[in-house]
Amino acid sequence: MRENRTRFILLGMLELGPSHGYGLRQRIDESVGQFWQESWGQLYPTLRSLLSEGLIEEVEPGEEGTDMPRGRQSRVYCITDAGRAALAEWLAGDATPSVKRDELLLRTFFAHNGDPASLRRNIEASRDRVRLALARVEASQRMIAASETYLDRLDWWAMTARHGELQLRAHLQWCDEALALLDGGGER
């Protein structure tokens, strides 16, 4: 929490090419959506402050376009050298360890106080969500493998996808084990 990472996601996404607020959020969802997300309430104000700090600048829509808006009213931004420097500086620093919060595990821990059917429902819902997420990760892995652009970034991107794959598979295995336990001795 102590550092505002939204700034650096936006800088990193703009480093891939100029875009506008709405388009940046799409990029975020498609690329790092499995392990990060941004809301409008964060995105637009942060774009403004990056602009006022000179880390990004506004360009005319239509210029050298990588990701131009289809509608009319929109503001297209581009990263500046100062922005690139700020991004590099952030990357040179230490990551703050991620705070883990897992409500499903909390419910599992306290399951004694509720009924097994509710826990089962929640685990099944989680399993279904994670199966979808795994399908998305696998799709993204195929896209990375087939990509002919951004070649010098693909190794890193594949690494993040691989993390998702391992993490999600581990969770699926847990769901299976947990549901088996609920089926077996769980009723007592």
Added chain:
Amino acid sequence: MRENRTRFILLGMLELGPSHGYGLRQRIDESVGQFWQESWGQLYPTLRSLLSEGLIEEVEPGEEGTDMPRGRQSRVYCITDAGRAALAEWLAGDATPSVKRDELLLRTFFAHNGDPASLRRNIEASRDRVRLALARVEASQRMIAASETYLDRLDWWAMTARHGELQLRAHLQWCDEALALLDGGGER
């Protein structure tokens, strides 16, 4: 975010036996600390509001003591029937899917803009933290296996520990793969 889970953790922990603020935080750290944590700024005010809602009540220190304070000034709480009902009601509902935020992966995704040595340092730091966490999980698994109390809760507790084990092992494997990639073709 929409639901204040702190309330239910405190209720769940008090269901194990009466305790005081400081002791509750210790219980939380020792039991669900791998996937949940509470700060003082959340804990004490929440205890107050649970008290005013009648979900917990204050008892004299020294009564039927499971977890009594060693120092002097302290307030010991006990869950009420209303509190047990509130906990059960929460458990009957649906879990809100956990929001995932992983700064290490963000740094990996944008690694192209920084230097490989910094990424390596961050991955190694994460691996070291996770090794420690895994050791704690394994210790907690041994404690659960050897426990002769709370028998009807042990299955659930073991399940949460198993989740930690699977998740942390998956992360360790990723760290190894990522470091190998950094050693190998990573320099180009």
Added chain:
DNA sequence: CGACACATGTAAATGGTTACATGATTTT
């Protein structure tokens, strides 16, 4: 006697989501 763990709280700041408000363009 100094450091550290025990113990309880409050206040301010931050980070983040959600709902609101508005309107254009595309698709059905």
Added chain:
DNA sequence: AAAATCATGTAACCATTTACATGTGTCG
């Protein structure tokens, strides 16, 4: 003509952390 998507933003609210403030008991 309606619905969905594209597009930009603001305001209110909520959750959470961090720093502050205070004091006791224990151990070396």
